[in-house]
Amino acid sequence: MSAxxxxxxxxxxxxxxxxxxxxxxxxVALVVLGGLVVAIAPAFVLESFPLFQLTMAxxxxxxxxxxxxxxxxxxxxxxxxxxxxxxxxxxTAILMSHLDWSFWATLPVSAAVCGLxxxxxxxxxxxxxxxxxxxxxxxxxxxxxxxxxxxxxxxWTGGVQGLFxxxxxxxxxxxxxLSADQWMYFVAIGVSGVCFLLCWNLIRGRIGRALMATRDHxxxxxxxxxxxxxxxxxxxxxxxxxxxxxxxxxxxxxxxxAPDSFSLMVSITLFVGMVVGGVASILGSLFGGLFxxxxxxxxxxxxxxxxxxxxxxxxxxxLFILPDGFAGLLRxxxxxxxxxx
Amino acid sequence: MLLEVKGLQAGYGQIHVLHxxxxxxxxxxxxxxxxxxxxxxxxxxxxxxxxIRTEGDITLRGERITGRATEDIARRGLAHVPDGRGTFxxxxxxxxxxxxxxxxxxxxxRSDFERMFEWFPRLKQRWRQQAGTLSGGEQQMLAIARAxxxxxxxxxLDEPSFGLAPLIVQEIFGIMRRIxxxxxxxxLLVEQNANLALELADRAYLLETGRIVVxxxxxxxxxxESIRRSYLGY
Amino acid sequence: MDGFAHQIIAGIATGGIYxxxxxxxxxxxxxxxxxxxxxxxxxxxxxFIAWSMVEAGIPYWLAFLGTVVVSFIIGVLVExxxxxxxxxxxxxxxxxxxIGLLLIVGNMTGxxxxxxTKVFPSPFASxxxxxxxxxxxxxxxxxxxxxxxxxxxxxxxRYTSLGLAMRAAAYNPRSARLVGIRVGWMLAxxxxxxxxxxxxxxxxVAPVVFLDPTMxxxxxxxxxxxxxxxxxDNPLGAVxxxxxVGVLENLAGAYVVGTxxxxxxxxxxIIGVLVxxxxxxxxxxxxxxx
Numbered sequence: 125m126s127a128x129x130x131x132x133x134x135x136x137x138x139x140x141x142x143x144x145x146x147x148x149x150x151x152v153a154l155v156v157l158g159g160l161v162v163a164i165a166p167a168f169v170l171e172s173f174p175l176f177q178l179t180m181a182x183x184x185x186x187x188x189x190x191x192x193x194x195x196x197x198x199x200x201x202x203x204x205x206x207x208x209x210x211x212x213x214x215x216t217a218i219l220m221s222h223l224d225w226s227f228w229a230t231l232p233v234s235a236a237v238c239g240l241x242x243x244x245x246x247x248x249x250x251x252x253x254x255x256x257x258x259x260x261x262x263x264x265x266x267x268x269x270x271x272x273x274x275x276x277x278x279x280w281t282g283g284v285q286g287l288f289x290x291x292x293x294x295x296x297x298x299x300x301x302l303s304a305d306q307w308m309y310f311v312a313i314g315v316s317g318v319c320f321l322l323c324w325n326l327i328r329g330r331i332g333r334a335l336m337a338t339r340d341h342x343x344x345x346x347x348x349x350x351x352x353x354x355x356x357x358x359x360x361x362x363x364x365x366x367x368x369x370x371x372x373x374x375x376x377x378x379x380x381x382a383p384d385s386f387s388l389m390v391s392i393t394l395f396v397g398m399v400v401g402g403v404a405s406i407l408g409s410l411f412g413g414l415f416x417x418x419x420x421x422x423x424x425x426x427x428x429x430x431x432x433x434x435x436x437x438x439x440x441x442x443l444f445i446l447p448d449g450f451a452g453l454l455r456x457x458x459x460x461x462x463x464x465x
Numbered sequence: 466m467l468l469e470v471k472g473l474q475a476g477y478g479q480i481h482v483l484h485x486x487x488x489x490x491x492x493x494x495x496x497x498x499x500x501x502x503x504x505x506x507x508x509x510x511x512x513x514x515x516x517i518r519t520e521g522d523i524t525l526r527g528e529r530i531t532g533r534a535t536e537d538i539a540r541r542g543l544a545h546v547p548d549g550r551g552t553f554x555x556x557x558x559x560x561x562x563x564x565x566x567x568x569x570x571x572x573x574x575r576s577d578f579e580r581m582f583e584w585f586p587r588l589k590q591r592w593r594q595q596a597g598t599l600s601g602g603e604q605q606m607l608a609i610a611r612a613x614x615x616x617x618x619x620x621x622l623d624e625p626s627f628g629l630a631p632l633i634v635q636e637i638f639g640i641m642r643r644i645x646x647x648x649x650x651x652x653l654l655v656e657q658n659a660n661l662a663l664e665l666a667d668r669a670y671l672l673e674t675g676r677i678v679v680x681x682x683x684x685x686x687x688x689x690e691s692i693r694r695s696y697l698g699y
Numbered sequence: 700m701d702g703f704a705h706q707i708i709a710g711i712a713t714g715g716i717y718x719x720x721x722x723x724x725x726x727x728x729x730x731x732x733x734x735x736x737x738x739x740x741x742x743x744x745x746x747f748i749a750w751s752m753v754e755a756g757i758p759y760w761l762a763f764l765g766t767v768v769v770s771f772i773i774g775v776l777v778e779x780x781x782x783x784x785x786x787x788x789x790x791x792x793x794x795x796x797x798i799g800l801l802l803i804v805g806n807m808t809g810x811x812x813x814x815x816t817k818v819f820p821s822p823f824a825s826x827x828x829x830x831x832x833x834x835x836x837x838x839x840x841x842x843x844x845x846x847x848x849x850x851x852x853x854x855x856x857r858y859t860s861l862g863l864a865m866r867a868a869a870y871n872p873r874s875a876r877l878v879g880i881r882v883g884w885m886l887a888x889x890x891x892x893x894x895x896x897x898x899x900x901x902x903x904v905a906p907v908v909f910l911d912p913t914m915x916x917x918x919x920x921x922x923x924x925x926x927x928x929x930x931x932d933n934p935l936g937a938v939x940x941x942x943x944v945g946v947l948e949n950l951a952g953a954y955v956v957g958t959x960x961x962x963x964x965x966x967x968x969i970i971g972v973l974v975x976x977x978x979x980x981x982x983x984x985x986x987x988x989x
Contacts, residue, residue, distance in 0.1 A: 203798070248974045254790050258734070259969070267962040270959065392802065428809070428810075433806045436798075440795075443785065516876075553874060554870070567864055567878050567879055568879035
């Protein structure tokens, strides 16, 4: 081993660490403040339709986050998260339109229902794993619209016609008379923000490490005394809950739910968003949401089929060239900049 | 020269196992490659038939085969009975035979089958049986038969005695002696059981931590007490 | 009673289609341990290719043959261009590539041929119902075609040396290389065959369900169910499973849940089989490496 090697190795590594850890308090405050401004500003800058689109992008980002919790961080491949999205949307829609509940009151119910169903699905998922789970959830995604249309629940779901509902109005105490669209945007970023923070908190800690250990080295994790079965079913529950909450938000944002809005395409869209945004990345989920909302809009100008084709091509391109997605790309760029500075 | 190896380096990922081997295998007869666990014997065989990344020069009857795909090396007449035997457990003995001769287009496959039955009469009795249901010794026989059906110029054998009862090992080495005398195929034999191997071999190389430390006629190595004591441990 | 008999026979006819697609799935699974989520979309594209040939005035059976050949080539190309580069990647990547393929092929089909439903011809003259109204000419003909395909596939794998080499490559790629088999090409060949079998299934089902870009989505589900019943690495089991699902689906649709929940029946079979007996009712028990 030569002397130059000995010097070169330690010179690069420790540098990167202090920059991250040692960010002074005022810088943190500045970042948080900047983030808030960036998040709030669109409500007052954008016209109502682009604002609606941005609202939907945030909601899709939240749904992708849910998928990421179980597929990205825990390695259980789900191609059927559209089912939880639909479940959340229908829970909110049914409570609001049949029982006149307020939107806020439906949220915990929707979260609980989705969490429970997710927990329940987590059990057979335990026995399947890998490819079989992907296959089963794929089949679930295909069957969802048919189940929603079924006669026996038509009185509640409105059958093929679906259900109409109304966006919540801005509360009177809010200054400046916000429009319903502006308020919806704030509701979306507020709820999503809380979910993102909670998930981030979960992932960066002991539970997150256990989830990823279960994904990467299941046998070793078990040998170290981790209860991988409980971890996996709970991961499924949390994941379904988060995606379900996104479904609830989307139901009020769109003011309409119907079986055909929850086709296989929703599940696939979430999957594409996760891969493009970044598998096992919290922030990447948000990129994924922005991607799945805005790219098809641009592509639709070309042809009805274009969004699908472009989705497919980009999905494969990302898997080949950038398997860690947009978030991974940013991470690498950031690392390089730091390395240079 | 049947096989000539010069400056052979190989390993797995970042780990180097072979540090520049030079050796030859002559036409006909048996060359033994001996050494302790982890000396690099199996790695040498894998390197020769292109199963791992390899540097150096390997020539088979003058044709360089380094860096070629395993299937191309097999097609050039090199048969390998790897550790774990490399039989097709799910397929029948018959199908394993057919696969052994898969790349051949000459008309003598059938008569070679008969020849195998002569050497391995047990396999004839098991003809329709699934290979996975054979005993360990029969599976080893099937593996050797499968390799010979390629009509190879050179046969690589990785520890044919591994995991078998002493009586079965005797039987297999007896058959190998017949093959050596009747077939004329060159054999490169890797063995833990040095005593057995040296009885069969004409020439031997002794491998220690990826380097050749002793080479010479098998009979001489067998007689040399100091080599036996320090390397072969009997 | 006639109604019941008809349900069974109709079930066998559609079951043949499921059996073909299930067989295609199993072939790819055996060779590569992948489940091709895009199998349905690829078959639909093939059927559209056949449709354009027939529209262009090419005789049916010639178009049939041409479609099988073109589909085979498409299958080989997909393996070479899309699957080969990621063959050592994790399962998530494989699933992702299949989903990408599903999106590209499915939407391309819609883009090129349009989303309007088309009538696809049946090669079997509909001279009225046969066997006292129990079965239509197309049902009988398509079942026959399916059986012929299945028998050909069986003979190919059992008796030809190429078929044997493909099986060897699937079971044990390392040993297959040692006997000189070009394993990479065997996988591509498996993909080609699977695509060709899928194409036949598409052409046989299109006269019944009518041709549109999403024609095969539901059928793929039944094929999954069939393949799983038979054990996903057991070709013969997949065929039997496919027929069983066809009959089961028809009976359940007619007498139990009604036609609105047919897909859910497939889903229930899939979950049921996987939870109760993951190796399939006819499959071998698969042990996994740690």
